Amino acid sequence: MKILKFGGTSVGSAARIKGLLEIVDPNERQIVVLSAVSGTTNALVEIGQAFLNRDKQSAKQLIEAHKNKYEELIKELFTTEEGLKKGKQLIDHHFHVIESFANNEVFTSTEEKVILAQGELMSTALWHFHLEEIGIPSVLLPALDFMKIDEDNEPVVDYITQKITPLLDAHPANKLFITQGFICRNSFGEVDNLRRGGSDYTASLIGAAVQAEEIQIWTDIDGMHNNDPRIVTNTSPIAHLCFDEAAELAYFGAKILHPQSVFPAQRYNVPVRLLNTMDPTAHGTLISKGGSEKGVIRAIAAKDSITAIHIHSSRMLLAYGFLRKVFEIFERYKTPIDMITTSEVAVSLTIDDTSNLLEIIKEVEIFGKVGVDEGQTIVCVVGDFGANTHGYAARVLDAVKHLPVRMISYGGSDYNVSILLDSKHKIEALRSLHNRLF
Numbered sequence: 050m051k052i053l054k055f056g057g058t059s060v061g062s063a064a065r066i067k068g069l070l071e072i073v074d075p076n077e078r079q080i081v082v083l084s085a086v087s088g089t090t091n092a093l094v095e096i097g098q099a100f101l102n103r104d105k106q107s108a109k110q111l112i113e114a115h116k117n118k119y120e121e122l123i124k125e126l127f128t129t130e131e132g133l134k135k136g137k138q139l140i141d142h143h144f145h146v147i148e149s150f151a152n153n154e155v156f157t158s159t160e161e162k163v164i165l166a167q168g169e170l171m172s173t174a175l176w177h178f179h180l181e182e183i184g185i186p187s188v189l190l191p192a193l194d195f196m197k198i199d200e201d202n203e204p205v206v207d208y209i210t211q212k213i214t215p216l217l218d219a220h221p222a223n224k225l226f227i228t229q230g231f232i233c234r235n236s237f238g239e240v241d242n243l244r245r246g247g248s249d250y251t252a253s254l255i256g257a258a259v260q261a262e263e264i265q266i267w268t269d270i271d272g273m274h275n276n277d278p279r280i281v282t283n284t285s286p287i288a289h290l291c292f293d294e295a296a297e298l299a300y301f302g303a304k305i306l307h308p309q310s311v312f313p314a315q316r317y318n319v320p321v322r323l324l325n326t327m328d329p330t331a332h333g334t335l336i337s338k339g340g341s342e343k344g345v346i347r348a349i350a351a352k353d354s355i356t357a358i359h360i361h362s363s364r365m366l367l368a369y370g371f372l373r374k375v376f377e378i379f380e381r382y383k384t385p386i387d388m389i390t391t392s393e394v395a396v397s398l399t400i401d402d403t404s405n406l407l408e409i410i411k412e413v414e415i416f417g418k419v420g421v422d423e424g425q426t427i428v429c430v431v432g433d434f435g436a437n438t439h440g441y442a443a444r445v446l447d448a449v450k451h452l453p454v455r456m457i458s459y460g461g462s463d464y465n466v467s468i469l470l471d472s473k474h475k476i477e478a479l480r481s482l483h484n485r486l487f
Contacts, residue, residue: 050078050079050080050259050261050262051077051078051079051080051261051262051263051264051265052079052080052082052252052253052255052256052259052261052263052264052265053072053073053079053080053081053082053252053265053267054081054082054083054084054230054248054249054251054252054264054265054266054267055069055081055082055083055084055267055326056084056248056266056267056268056269056326057084057085057086057087057088057089057090058087058268058269058326059084059267059268059269059326060083060084060085060086060087060172060176061086061087061088062087062122062125063122063123063125063126064125065326066126066172066175066176066179067126067179068326069081069176070185071329072267072326072329073225075180075185075186075187075224075225076224077224078224078225079224079225079226080190080226080227080228080255080259080261081176081225081226081227081228082228082229082230082248082251082252082255083169083172083173083176083227083228083229083230083248084168084169084172084230084231084248085168085169085171085172085231086119086122086168086171086172088118089115089168089171089172090165090168090245092111092114092115093115093147093164093165093167093168094165095111096108096111096112096115096147096164097156097160097161097164097165099111100150100151100153100156100160100161100164101156101161103156105151108151109148109151112144112147112148115144116140116144119140119144119171120137120140122175123136123137123140123175126175126179127178127179127182128182129182131182132178132179132181132182135178136175136178139171139174139175139178140171143167143170143171144167146163146164146167147164147167150163150164159239159240162239162240162241162242163240165231165232165242166193166229166231166232166240166242169192169229169230169231169232169248170229170232172229173189173227173228173229174189176227177189177227180225185225186223186224186225187223187225187226187227188220188223188225188226188227189226189227189228190213190216190217190226190227190228191228191229192228192229192230192232192233192251193229193232193233193234193240194212194216195208195209195212195213195216196209196232196233196234196251196254197209197212197233197234197235197236198233198234198235198236198241198243199236200235200236201383202235202241204233204243204250204254204313206254206257206258206313206317209254209255209257209258210258210259213255213258213259214259217259228251228255229251230247230248230249230250230251230252231243231247231248231251233251243307243309246307246308247307248307249266249306249307249310250307250309250310250313252264252265252266252310253307253309253310253311253312253313253314253319253321254313256313256314256317256319256321257313257314257316257317257319260317260319261319262319263319263320263321263322264314264319264320264321264322265321265322265324266305266306266310266321266322266323266324267324267325267326268305268323268324268325268326269325269326269327270305270325271286271324271325271328271331271332271333272286272287272288272305272323272324272325272331272332272333272334273286273287273290273295273298273305273306273323273334273348274286274287274305274348275287275347275348275349275483275487276348276349276350276479276482276483276487277302277304277349277350277351277479280476280479280480281479281480281483283483284483286331286332286333286334287334287347287348288332288334288335289334289335289336289337290334290335290336290347291336291337291338291339292311292314292315292336292337292338293315293462293463293464294347294348294431294432294464295311295321295334295336296308296311296312296315297350297429297431297462297464297465298348298350298429298431299311300352301350301351301352301387301427301429301431301465301467302350302351302352302353302427302429305323306323311336314336315338318338320335320336320337321335321336321337322334322335322336323336343433343435343438344433344438345432345433346430346431346432346433346441346444346445346486346487347431347432348430348431348432349428349429349430349431349479349482349483349486350428350429350431351426351427351428351429351475351478351479352387352401352426352427352429353426353472353475354401354424355387355399355400355401355425355426355427355469355472356399356400356401356403356406356421356422356423356425357397357398357399357421357422357425357455357456357469358397358398358399358400358409358410358413358419358420358421359395359396359397359419359420359421359422360375360395360396360397360413360416360417360418360419361394361395361417361418361419361420362394362395362416362417362418371416372391372396374416375396375413375416378409378412378413379400379409382405382408382409384400384402384404384405384409385400385401385402386398386399386400387399387400387401387427388427388456388458388467388469389458390456390457390458397456399425399427399456399469403423406421422455422471424471424472424473425455425469425470425471425472426469426470426471426472426474426475426478427467427468427469428449428467428468428469428470428475428478428479428482429465429466429467430445430465430466430467430482430486431464431465432464432465433463433464434459434462434463434464434465434466435463441466442459442466444485444486445466445468445482445486446466446468447485448481448482448484448485448486449468449470449478449481449482451481452470452474452477452478452481453470453471453474454468454469454470455468455469455470455471456468456469457469
């Protein structure tokens with residue numbers, strides 16, 4: 050069985066929804082994971098924000114405008130009266146769910162997540178109804194019946210396997226299954242999600258859970274490039290990456306892949322292929338075990354909206370347990386650390402989640418003087434930086450010697466050298482590194 054994931058642009062119009070059959074073979078056993086129709090999630094976020102602000106009038110206008118887009122979509126998607134009727138009933142139902150929150154006295158993140166879930170629920174049902182209309186059998190698998198995260202917001206693969214297996218076994222003659230990306234239930238059974246871009250994660254988790262032959266991530270670009278093609282000219286797709294290289298690139302800013310989506314596939318050794326919906330014949334990028342090419346720099350990625358925290362403490366730094374106490378503060382606030390460097394009297398680290406920044410700083414200040422730099426970017430160079438290689442780190446640093454580098458991380462992984470600099474230098478850094486390394 051294969052898992053095929055299609056993003057919002059791949060289902061962004063009636064023509065593209067119909068065009069999925071140019072890629073999806075109904076005669077091959079597979080699970081198709083769909084994102085919401087392009088633009089839907091952003092619109093639902095706006096609606097939720099209006100409810101949060103108690104601005105019912107704005108919410109009503111936003112709902113009406115977005116529902117009108119779906120009214121036009123179903124008119125183009127369905128060709129029979131019965132198909133159009135089912136499509137109309139579907140969007141009426143889901144927009145009624147959204148509208149119902151206007152009556153809530155209190156609007157919380159729980160209600161917001163229910164609203165956000167409506168996008169994927171609509172896109173999957175619309176394609177299922179379209180296939181039904183043209184006589185192609187398919188089964189709609191509600192992701193809320195098997196996708197679950199625990200109290201730490203971590204997916205539970207064993208639970209997914211336990212729940213999805215009987216759903217698949219109940220349809221032994223069927224080959225095409227459809228489900229929602231992004232959405233799940235949390236440990237309380239409430240509707241939740243895997244955060245933006247989480248449809249990739251859904252596909253990887255399902256692939257791991259059912260031990261799939263391959264996971265295919267279909268987007269609007271022909272594989273993972275060796276630099277950001279929106280900023281740098283003459284980039285090229287990478288044919289083959291190992292799991293570790295792909296994980297580094299995804300985590301440090303390669304937008305084509307959700308940062309967490311590599312790990313379930315890696316753990317269960319399920320290959321991942323990144324492919325282009327607009328050019329299905331393109332080779333794309335294969336991510337698998339043993340894809341690393343020795344002695345080669347593979348790609349460059351950048352992660353924005355980074356905050357650096359510098360702790361200077363001549364009294365405490367060398368004391369036993371100092372770093373553990375610092376890290377425990379970040380652990381309590383569930384704030385991951387991206388980079389860390391230390392000296393005899395100081396430690397510097399970076400985070401991208403600043404929701405608890407003020408509380409963290411207040412606690413860290415008991416250890417010494419704290420400085421904070423916002424608006425930073427991590428630029429990550431991925432390749433073979435193992436113990437037996439030499440010269441590559443020097444080439445990386447030489448390429449940015451004219452820029453004010455704030456931090457350098459090297460040696461923590463065999464696969465990357467990371468540097469921190471002010472975001473205003475990001476474009477120059479990416480272009481300079483590309484010209485020097487490729």
